[in-house]
Amino acid sequence: MSEVFNFCAGPAMLPTPVMAKAQKEFIDWSNTGCSVMELSHRSAIYIEMAAQAEADLRDLMAIPENYKVLFCHGGGRGQFSAVPLNLLPEGKSADYIVDGSWSKAAAAEAKNFGNVNVISIREEHGDGEVSLTPSDKWPLNSDAAYVHYCPNETVDGIEINEIPDTHGVPLVADMSSTILSHEVDVTKFGLIYAGAQKNIGPSGLTIVIVREDLLGNAQKATPCIMNYKTTADNDSMYNTPPTYAWYLAGLVFQWLKEIGGVKAIAKLNQAKAELLYNAIDSSDFYQNNIESQYRSKMNITFWLKDESLNKQFLTQAEEHGLMALKGHRSVGGMRASLYNAMPIEGVQALVNFMQKFEKGNR
Numbered sequence: 016m017s018e019v020f021n022f023c024a025g026p027a028m029l030p031t032p033v034m035a036k037a038q039k040e041f042i043d044w045s046n047t048g049c050s051v052m053e054l055s056h057r058s059a060i061y062i063e064m065a066a067q068a069e070a071d072l073r074d075l076m077a078i079p080e081n082y083k084v085l086f087c088h089g090g091g092r093g094q095f096s097a098v099p100l101n102l103l104p105e106g107k108s109a110d111y112i113v114d115g116s117w118s119k120a121a122a123a124e125a126k127n128f129g130n131v132n133v134i135s136i137r138e139e140h141g142d143g144e145v146s147l148t149p150s151d152k153w154p155l156n157s158d159a160a161y162v163h164y165c166p167n168e169t170v171d172g173i174e175i176n177e178i179p180d181t182h183g184v185p186l187v188a189d190m191s192s193t194i195l196s197h198e199v200d201v202t203k204f205g206l207i208y209a210g211a212q213k214n215i216g217p218s219g220l221t222i223v224i225v226r227e228d229l230l231g232n233a234q235k236a237t238p239c240i241m242n243y244k245t246t247a248d249n250d251s252m253y254n255t256p257p258t259y260a261w262y263l264a265g266l267v268f269q270w271l272k273e274i275g276g277v278k279a280i281a282k283l284n285q286a287k288a289e290l291l292y293n294a295i296d297s298s299d300f301y302q303n304n305i306e307s308q309y310r311s312k313m314n315i316t317f318w319l320k321d322e323s324l325n326k327q328f329l330t331q332a333e334e335h336g337l338m339a340l341k342g343h344r345s346v347g348g349m350r351a352s353l354y355n356a357m358p359i360e361g362v363q364a365l366v367n368f369m370q371k372f373e374k375g376n377r
């Protein structure tokens with residue numbers, strides 16, 4: 016089989032060395048004679064592995080002592096419910112910044128559990144260019160319980176690079192598609208969450224990083240498996256955690272540390288994104304309409320000017336081993352997800368194909 020590069024937005028490709036290691040120890044992990052997925056989450060050997068994974072993530076993101084790291088079920092959307100259930104008491108409201116489809120969905124779900132103030136920051140300019148309101152101009156509510164935003168909109172290909180200053184109101188970020196892609200100052204956040212299947216591991220696992228003082232005020236109706244305090248007090252093992260996904264996430268964390276950590280991968284991610292955006296911008300055959308400072312480095316959307324060629328583009332891309340480039344159905348066009356596991360060779364192969372396709376279809 017010739018080399019394949021998978022640009023899927025999620026579940027996304029995993030680092031090849033991680034997959035090889037997982038395969039090697041699939042049926043006999045750590046000399047137990049069992050697969051890691053066949054072991055009790057209460058066994059000493061599993062607990063040791065789980066704790067190491069957490070320690071490695073803390074190390075990678077420089078997570079301070081006064082933050083809990085939770086390994087949860089339910090994906091990003093599970094957190095759309097869990098965040099208001101845990102952090103939005105009756106009588107208060109929360110600010111929801113909307114810049115794309117995931118933040119919009121998060122706000123819609125939160126409305127089921129409390130008062131939500133939706134702040135749309137998307138601006139469409141006359142020439143069709145998409146831009147955002149800068150964070151210092153957001154009309155935030157000073158007595159909000161928290162401010163929720165999505166720094167990287169996976170579907171729309173939009174990224175907010177600056178960390179908004181919320182003047183003491185806890186900042187909650189859906190980092191599902193950007194966690195570990197570049198360095199962030201965790202102390203600026205009250206809570207960070209991320210579904211694993213973009214930049215961490217397989218689906219089924221969700222990471223929550225939460226400042227301790229925000230625990231313990233959950234709404235009465237909060238299901239126990241969504242209660243952050245219950246989860247924290249039980250080291251994320253109140254019920255059976257997604258044990259195999261946790262193990263694979265641990266392997267990804269180890270891999271990332273071995274290749275130089277978040278700082279090193281951020282450099283590579285920058286180079287990958289520049290390579291593709293330069294190819295799009297230097298051609299009048301392809302286009303991207305997002306103002307350059309808000310372009311995502313993880314999920315790069317682009318359109319063929321002649322959309323009647325879309326199908327042909329996708330078919331021929333697959334023949335070249337370039338998979339899953341179709342844009343989300345709500346946006347159309349193409350999308351290339353360049354998560355940490357995507358090597359720069361994959362981006363180069365995509366750029367080469369795009370140039371070849373353009374020549375053949377002018």
Ligand SMILES: *Cc1c(COP(=O)(O)O)cnc(C)c1O
Pocket residue numbers: 025089090091092093117165167168169189190191192210213
């Ligand atoms: C993928 C994604 C989600 C949804 O994740 P699920 O695990 O499918 O619930 C939420 N937010 C963002 C930013 C995402 O990229």
